[in-house]
Amino acid sequence: MTSDADQNPLRRLGVDRANARAANDPWANLCVLTTIDRGLPQARVLVLRDIEGRLALFMNATSPKQHQISNATHVNVLTYLASCGVQYRITASTTPIPQSIVHTSWRDRPRIPKVMDWLYHHHAPQSTVVPSRDTLKTMYETVHTTLAADPDAPASAIGYFIDAHEVERLQLAGDDIHTRERFSIVDGGWRRDVLVP
Numbered sequence: 620m621t622s623d624a625d626q627n628p629l630r631r632l633g634v635d636r637a638n639a640r641a642a643n644d645p646w647a648n649l650c651v652l653t654t655i656d657r658g659l660p661q662a663r664v665l666v667l668r669d670i671e672g673r674l675a676l677f678m679n680a681t682s683p684k685q686h687q688i689s690n691a692t693h694v695n696v697l698t699y700l701a702s703c704g705v706q707y708r709i710t711a712s713t714t715p716i717p718q719s720i721v722h723t724s725w726r727d728r729p730r731i732p733k734v735m736d737w738l739y740h741h742h743a744p745q746s747t748v749v750p751s752r753d754t755l756k757t758m759y760e761t762v763h764t765t766l767a768a769d770p771d772a773p774a775s776a777i778g779y780f781i782d783a784h785e786v787e788r789l790q791l792a793g794d795d796i797h798t799r800e801r802f803s804i805v806d807g808g809w810r811r812d813v814l815v816p
């Protein structure tokens with residue numbers, strides 16, 4: 620249970636995401652992660668996970684975003700749940716998730732992402748250029764045929780907890796004025812400010 624007066628924005632997010640899942644909102648489990656690469660913003664869609672009660676992201680350590688995350692103090696995570704008319708903008712630091720947790724979850728992934736993680740690891744780092752899609756498919760077949768039916772995760776399958784410092788929640792209000800709140804960590808608790816929407 621939560622109320623609009625709830626001072627904990629992460630609890631509010633949890634309730635909003637649960638409602639979005641119940642409404643089959645395609646964004647219920649997604650977010651946009653923004654990082655900075657040599658001064659330029661880089662945004663991409665990722666699955667926003669709940670791991671041990673914390674927000675989390677899974678990725679491959681060969682990817683550009685991993686280097687951008689590890690070189691920065693903060694990242695930005697955005698999600699818009701259209702079914703609830705709610706946007707969250709989260710400024711967060713990141714903490715590596717223990718490999719044992721990531722790798723246990725990794726076992727439940729479908730075959731193609733599993734093979735791709737091994738492909739990144741041994742053949743071509745994620746987001747690098749390949750000569751053609753046919754070349755990529757040949758690489759994929761090589762990994763697929765040599766990889767066990769139930770493989771372990773490569774060391775490069777990693778994850779980060781998202782530790783929110785500031786959360787902005789915008790609730791669209793139809794014919795009324797939207798409700799915009801900013802929650803910031805102050806003295807170990809959440810301070811709530813109302814913003815002009």
Ligand SMILES: Cc1cc2nc3c(=O)[nH]c(=O)nc-3n(C[C@H](O)[C@H](O)[C@H](O)COP(=O)(O)O)c2cc1C
Binds near residue numbers: 666679745
């Ligand atoms: C719906 C959707 C979900 C995605 N989920 C993930 C994810 O959980 N982890 C991930 O590494 N990439 C995910 N991707 C791919 C990323 O958006 C991105 O293309 C890829 O990670 C490479 O990013 P980078 O070059 O910025 O490192 C997803 C893409 C879409 C469209």
